[in-house]
Amino acid sequence: xxxxxxxxxxxxxxxxxxxxxxxxxxxxxxxxxxxxxxxxxxxxxxxxxxxxxxxxxxxxxxxxxxxxxxxxxxxxxxxxxxxxxxxxxxxxxxxxxxxxxxxxxxxxxxxxxxxxxxxxxxxxxxxxxxxxxxxxxxxxxxxxxxxxxxxxxxxxxxxxxxxxxxxxxxxxxxxxxxxxxxxxxxxxxxxxxxxxxxxxxxxxxxxxxxxxxxxxxxxxxxxxxxxxxxxxxxxxxxxxxxxxxxxxxxxxxxxxxxxxxxxxxxxxxxxxxxxxxxxxxxxxxxxxxxxxxxxxxxxxxxxxxxxxxxxxxxxxxxxxxxxxxxxxxxxxxxxxxxxxxxx
Numbered sequence: 538x539x540x541x542x543x544x545x546x547x548x549x550x551x552x553x554x555x556x557x558x559x560x561x562x563x564x565x566x567x568x569x570x571x572x573x574x575x576x577x578x579x580x581x582x583x584x585x586x587x588x589x590x591x592x593x594x595x596x597x598x599x600x601x602x603x604x605x606x607x608x609x610x611x612x613x614x615x616x617x618x619x620x621x622x623x624x625x626x627x628x629x630x631x632x633x634x635x636x637x638x639x640x641x642x643x644x645x646x647x648x649x650x651x652x653x654x655x656x657x658x659x660x661x662x663x664x665x666x667x668x669x670x671x672x673x674x675x676x677x678x679x680x681x682x683x684x685x686x687x688x689x690x691x692x693x694x695x696x697x698x699x700x701x702x703x704x705x706x707x708x709x710x711x712x713x714x715x716x717x718x719x720x721x722x723x724x725x726x727x728x729x730x731x732x733x734x735x736x737x738x739x740x741x742x743x744x745x746x747x748x749x750x751x752x753x754x755x756x757x758x759x760x761x762x763x764x765x766x767x768x769x770x771x772x773x774x775x776x777x778x779x780x781x782x783x784x785x786x787x788x789x790x791x792x793x794x795x796x797x798x799x800x801x802x803x804x805x806x807x808x809x810x811x812x813x814x815x816x817x818x819x820x821x822x823x824x825x826x827x828x829x830x831x832x833x834x835x836x837x838x839x840x841x842x843x844x845x846x847x848x849x850x851x852x853x854x855x856x857x858x859x860x861x862x863x864x865x866x867x868x869x870x871x872x873x874x875x876x877x878x879x880x
Contacts, residue, residue: 546601547744554805555597557812560821562590563828567835567870570670571863579778586779588673589736589794590801591828595677596740603688616681621656623830623877624674628653630837634665655725666840672729673832679730680737687738697742704735709788712773717785732786736794743802752803759799765792823871830877835870842866 547555565573565587574582599616606612635643643649643663652659656675658668690696707728710716720728743749769775769789775782782790801808812818824831842865 547598550806550809551744553809553813555594556825557808557821558590558801559594559828560824562587562594563824563831564821564867566832567866568863570836570839571866572859574780579776579780582779583793585783585790586794586797588783589733589791590798591673592677592680592733592736593740593798595680596737596742597744598740599681599684599737600688600691600741600745603685609685612685613681617678620674620678620681620829622880623833624656624671626877626880627668627671627833627837628658631658631664631666631668634837635663638665657725666837668836670832670836674829675725676729676733679725679727680734683730683734684737687734687741691741691745694742694746697738701735701738701742704732704738705788705791708732708735708786708791711785712769712775712787712789715785728785732791735791736798739795739798755799755802759796759803762792762796762799766796827871827874827878830874831870834873834877835866838866838870838873841869 565584569581569584569587573584602615603612606615632643649659649663656671656678658664658671687697687700690700707716711728711732717726717728720726720731748754766789769792770777775789779790779793812821839862842862846861846865
């Protein structure tokens with residue numbers, strides 16, 4: 538064990554809650570990319586807050602994983618294998634789809650190859666379908682890479698709160714000044730990892746610090762997050778559409794995402810009980826087990842659907858078309874996610 542001082546463990550209810558929340562989050566993200574994000578703009582763009590939920594979930598289990606590991610290398614091995622295997626399978630799939638479409642392999646010079654290896658796949662020139670959603674894996678990879686530093690300060694709660702505050706201050710500065718381009722490090726922008734570390738850190742702090750699990754405290758934090766966003770919108774005259782806040786996450790994005798996390802924490806017990814009462818809802822465990830594969834594969838499946846069924850007349854995209862697209866993408870993605878997860 539790397540950290541003998543870590544004594545907490547997740548209860549059965551906590552484990553079920555995290556599993557269900559992960560399943561809900563990935564379904565929402567798939568729905569969003571199918572068209573949910575743009576269905577009722579600007580309000581439907583609020584669905585983007587479910588992306589930071591994944592960083593909270595990762596933080597919730599990573600400290601325990603780190604504690605059970607024999608070494609830092611062992612911890613990295615456990616986390617990176619599960620994270621990167623589906624990604625590299627996606628890279629291989631992309632190469633074969635490109636070969637099928639173009640009749641030749643995509644250019645694999647050192648520049649393009651280095652981008653693939655850095656989890657920053659190149660654009661349309663060598664990728665047959667959109668891969669912009671891979672930013673999440675790139676961000677999570679960097680967070681996991683630096684997470685042992687966070688865990689080192691586990692016993693020093695003041696340091697953890699300072700780290701959390703720094704991430705929030707950086708996000709707050711982004712709300713006023715565009716500083717995102719100042720965070721490049723060897724070609725990799727670490728702005729997103731720093732800001733999203735706030736969710737990761739809070740994830741393991743919440744389940745390891747009993748004082749943070751006070752319901753009144755969480756209710757107060759939820760209220761403050763909502764009020765903060767109202768003040769930011771009024772004071773800075775921000776566009777409430779989350780589309781303008783996701784690429785370079787600012788305090789508006791962070792506060793709204795934390796509000797969503799706090800809301801789920803407040804409804805944890807009824808959520809777990811409700812899902813337990815309805816066996817069909819317990820199928821969410823499938824989405825929990827195959828989250829990364831579903832996340833990576835649903836975009837290529839959307840690409841496939843558009844190639845096969847996209848009507849030339851955009852006016853034919855009615856509700857029936859949207860439902861058909863949702864069902865097709867979910868079924869096909871889930872089928873291919875199983876081998877992606879276990880390979």
